[in-house]
Amino acid sequence: QVQLQESGPGLVKPSQTLSLTxxxxxxxxxxxxxxxxWIRQPPGKGLEWMGVxxxxxxxxxxxxxxxxxxxxxxxxxxxxxxxxxSVTPEDTAxxxxxxxxxxxxxxxxxxxxxxxxQGTQVTVSS
Numbered sequence: 298q299v300q301l302q303e304s305g306p307g308l309v310k311p312s313q314t315l316s317l318t319x320x321x322x323x324x325x326x327x328x329x330x331x332x333x334x335w336i337r338q339p340p341g342k343g344l345e346w347m348g349v350x351x352x353x354x355x356x357x358x359x360x361x362x363x364x365x366x367x368x369x370x371x372x373x374x375x376x377x378x379x380x381x382x383s384v385t386p387e388d389t390a391x392x393x394x395x396x397x398x399x400x401x402x403x404x405x406x407x408x409x410x411x412x413x414x415q416g417t418q419v420t421v422s423s
Contacts, residue, residue: 301414319394
């Protein structure tokens with residue numbers, strides 16, 4: 298059974314870089330044939346797909362966030378990461394990592410994923 302756990306700072310200052318880590322258990326990132334995604338939910342809004350990294354290391358990003366987003370993996374730690382640069386208060390959200398056995402760009406419904414992390418609140422404020 299795949300389990301995901303997000304970690305990272307809960308408060309980031311405007312213009313800084315938001316960095317989050319998703320630790321994976323129950324599957325190996327490079328050999329488990331999963332697609333590893335980041336999704337966020339701003340307060341009072343719906344889920345927003347940010348991007349995905351495949352088991353082979355290919356990455357795909359939301360066009361609206363592509364210029365500021367980077368997703369990478371650390372296979373030695375079985376983790377994948379999210380970096381979002383030049384954050385503003387509009388980046389305040391609950392951030393989730395999720396895994397799926399199918400590549401569906403832009404997927405924002407929970408049943409399109411096989412598992413989710415519990416989510417972590419990130420607030421952008423000075």
